[in-house]
Amino acid sequence: MNLRQTLAGAAIASDVPMLEKWPDAMKTRYGDLGKVVLSAQGIKREDKEGRDKYFMNMVSAFDAPCLILACISRDNLVEYQMLDIGLIAQTICLAAHDKGLGTCLLASTARFPAEIRKIAAIPDDKKIVVGIALGYPDLSVPLNNFERNRVKLDEFVHWME
Numbered sequence: 399m400n401l402r403q404t405l406a407g408a409a410i411a412s413d414v415p416m417l418e419k420w421p422d423a424m425k426t427r428y429g430d431l432g433k434v435v436l437s438a439q440g441i442k443r444e445d446k447e448g449r450d451k452y453f454m455n456m457v458s459a460f461d462a463p464c465l466i467l468a469c470i471s472r473d474n475l476v477e478y479q480m481l482d483i484g485l486i487a488q489t490i491c492l493a494a495h496d497k498g499l500g501t502c503l504l505a506s507t508a509r510f511p512a513e514i515r516k517i518a519a520i521p522d523d524k525k526i527v528v529g530i531a532l533g534y535p536d537l538s539v540p541l542n543n544f545e546r547n548r549v550k551l552d553e554f555v556h557w558m559e
């Protein structure tokens with residue numbers, strides 16, 4: 399059974415708490431990015447079917463040939479240990495890029511831990527934190543080409559003299 403079939407209709411959950419209610423500033427950016435991502439694919443806001451299809455596409459890792467799941471032992475799970483996951487995840491992305499591969503960090507692929515366990519042999523003592531889709535990027539796909547609006551450095555860095 400493939401990922402898309404396994405996840406269809408499954409309830410959203412996660413092994414580790416995720417931010418469900420975004421602070422206002424982030425919510426605005428998140429919403430703006432969502433609009434850009436949808437319009438890059440020609441999906442209109444009111445097109446629920448199109449948005450649902452895109453969501454399924456995302457949670458099934460955009461059909462990437464490989465999904466790496468970063469997990470952490472339940473015993474080690476204090477907030478500080480998330481640094482380890484962040485570090486290894488970014489190192490995987492950078493190392494993949496160095497080899498001409500593309501990656502996409504996907505929290506959404508960790509939203510169905512029970513279903514993922516049916517496919518991948520992840521022991522119960524490990525929590526699934528994040529998925530990393532891996533493959534050779536197809537740059538002709540609009541989703542791999544949209545323009546990003548980045549926050550200016552001064553908006554999130556506090557400089558001290």
Ligand SMILES: Cc1cc2nc3c(=O)[nH]c(=O)nc-3n(C[C@H](O)[C@H](O)[C@H](O)COP(=O)(O)O)c2cc1C
Nearest residue numbers: 435456457501502503504505506507508528529546
């Ligand atoms: C921890 C984490 C989880 C993410 N989860 C998702 C996700 O579920 N869906 C998504 O479309 N993007 C998600 N992203 C964002 C993409 O991975 C994003 O493309 C990536 O951070 C690089 O962005 P850039 O290509 O604009 O630099 C996530 C990013 C991070 C850091």
